[in-house]
Amino acid sequence: MRIHQYEKIWIAGAMILIVGFIVTITYGSVGLGITMIGDEEETIAPDELNDDEQFGEPRVEQVGENEYAAYVVAQTFIFQPDPIEIPANNEITFYVTSRDVIHGFYVPGTNINAMAIPGQVAELTVEFDEPGEHGLICHEYCGSGHHTMEGLIVVQSEDEFDLTELSAETPDTVAPGEQIQLNATVENGQLEPLETTVNAEIGDQTFQQDLTVDGKSTQNVTFTADSTQLGVGEHDWTVTVDDYEETGTVEVVSNETDEQAGGDES
Amino acid sequence: MTALFVDEYPAEARLVKAAFLSSFIAFGIGALFGIIQALHRTDIFRFIDSIKYYTVLTGHGVFLVIAFTIFFLVGLYQWAVTDSLERGPVDIRFTWFWYGLMAIGSFLAAISILAGFLEQPPMVLGAELRANVLFTFYAPLEANPLYYIGLALFLVGTWLAGIDWFRTWWAWRDENPGERIPLRTFMVLTTMMMFFLGSVGVIVSILVFILPWSLEITESLNPLLTRTLFWFFGHMIVYFWLLPAYLLWYSVLPKLSGGRLFSDPLARVVFILFVLLSTPVGIHHQYMDPGIAEGFKFIAMTNTMFLLLPSFLTAFTVVASMEHGARQRGGEGRFNWLQALPWRNPAFTGMALAGLVFAFGGFTGIVNAGMNINYLVHNALWIPGHIHAQVGTATALTLMAGSYWLVPQLTGNRLVGRQVALFQVVLWFVGIVFMTNSMFRAGLVGVPRRTAEPQYQGFEYDVPVGSMGELNAQLALGGTLLFISAMLFLVLMLLTVFNNDSEPIVDGTLPPALSGPEDSPQVLDNLRLWFGIAFALVVLAYALPLAGIVAQSGLFGQDIPPFPVSSEAVMYLEFGLDYVGALVT
Amino acid sequence: MHTSPAKLLILIALSLVILVEGRTVLAFFGINIPPLETALIGLVIIATLVIWAIRPLRGSPTKSE
């Protein structure tokens, strides 16, 4: 074959470019540790998502020191959970699947980009350096409401972030002289023990108790108030743990009324 | 001056004209849909419902990249085979048969898409007639079965076209034993070998999985499998769009420049490389897909990078052929020869500008193909930027420029409005640069593709330079220029067709290459060998990923029912909310 | 005429393209040209090119193309 000298030079140049591109990308993979979404995850049938241990309740979970897993379900036309709250400076592994059609999982302004394919689970690990809010959008056409499909990723500072959940309850009504029991439950979803203080108010009575909740467990606290001191009528109560607050009311009713309204409590 | 194509081969010219007519009708509708989108998604002018936007988007994709490009391709290739073998098809009725199949197929697909504009689409084949599933029709989004039937008929027609050209060549070979395959026929045959191999994916996907499932014969399918089969076809098809432009660059552009093709052997090598490499790379469209191992993605990446080679070779050969013309026309100097090129000829200028856009648009393709860097751009507006630079200009502008040269030879009429034609191709060039520049920049800040309203409530794009408003304005401006240019082209074509009683001033002869086929080894013409190697490469690249996908979630997936795309958004919102409700309680 | 109308058209097109793309490149280096100024620069370039092209040549006017 007769090939002109100049063209031979260019063929060599073209090969240098091609190899150069491949070398750069390989450097990105090996040198910088950028991984591709792979096939490591088990497949999952979309109609079994609700019964699945991980996707039945889409959530963020701590799985190790500085490591979190976020189970995300994409479906027409929402993401679950929404918002997705995660800590900064921690490794977050997103597990993304779809309940119905093919969706996208894309955080504009970042390199977080994946397809959510029914039956498949995309696994991608990222780390946000700074607290802040990022939009999360579906970037694959998924039906008529595709353009409304968005979520929010809230990156909190490491100190601020927790997986604490607070719930509290009292009876709706008590008779005068009975004790009002306020039950508060503090759940710690993180691995580290949670040392905190529970503050409660029932009417004008205040309570305080220090509490240590072990990692991945719950603790109950009960505060008791005397209804006679509070008097007949409605009383607001509040429980706070760190930034979480639960409120409600309890009513102290006179005996006659109580009898008339008997059975309300049961 | 030799006889015009229409005088020498009147029967074949009729078919080429019919194919071009179909192509230009599709081009007109597609261009109209294009400007609607440009104005809608930038929120500059919205006159349709955002739900209907997806009907427009599907139409834009299918009409332009299936009907416009492929109808033009079959017309151009029929011309190339006839003109370079100097003989017609073995049986012209067969030729009309495949054209008819393609026409019926595209008509069915078009009807099912356009029915999306109706408030109450009729029921056809047990489902509402609509196909808002985009050009990629990713299952489990479901279109009316008619859409898939239309696509299948169109594909079958295209296969038969390839078979027709092979038959013509076999007949010619018997009449001319021992002769080298003429270059243009060589390009046609290699393109079609590539198409046969690569379209197997989408044909299996439609006939085995999607069509039976949409007719409720099968109950479930594997979305990753049908998606992978689509992309098995989906990157080959982009070269199927491009190779007609390559054929024009290699055969017509040197002549228009006033010179000769620099190297016939390298042109053959380029087309063989496309046969070998354009199919085993499809996984580079699936870098972000779960269920495909990173190793397969890496292999697809390296294959894709080597697929740059034929385009790099083309850049040199074609520019050198142009330079040869310029120097024969008296051009001098290192760069001054560029001035000696026939810039006032719209056919030349259109192709040259298309080539320029292709050279730089190709860069964005390298980014897309670059595996990990694909995180930056996957499904962002960058991607349509790339597509519009490549198919939307390298191909479309070359085809328009080629029409200015070819249509007069097919009709026997003189081209109307040469100056307007020159303005038209230059306008396209300016329009595409405005539009794609905006798309690339918007893509880099995270604006997604394929959406009616890339404006979200929960966040703002972080635009480092300028503003979203400016990017939108630039995109809409570029889109408008492109639309005007497209309409100008169609008007000129129409006027030319009716410009009777005139003599074209086109010389249809193509000069031989500077370095002819005799400079290349005979083995280049051994099509069977190249097809065999290409087949082996495809098996190597796809056997394991496909086996992996099937092993993981089965040939027919895990209970994945159809998901009809209705215009009733509310229905699906409720569907989604039901799940949320179920979770909360 | 310094050049043919066809070449003038191409030159205008190329200068617009260089303007649009050049503006993006400059932005990477922190030099931002607002849209209005860009449009003005574009008009100035086009006007300059047109004036240059139609300015009569000293001596014998050559007619290329």
Next chain:
Amino acid sequence: MGSRVSREIGHDEYDPWGTLSLIVIYFVALTLMWLFTYFVEFIGNTPTVMGMIVPVMLG
């Protein structure tokens, strides 16, 4: 068709050095654009999907 050939240039007397010059510019442009897009646009567009430091922990 305006192809006014003023001289015939054959294969052996033609050296496409104008093409070579253009293609060298193209080579440089591609290299610069690639380096910029990869190392500034892509690497700077954090966060990026990274391998887990202790991938076996979850397995």
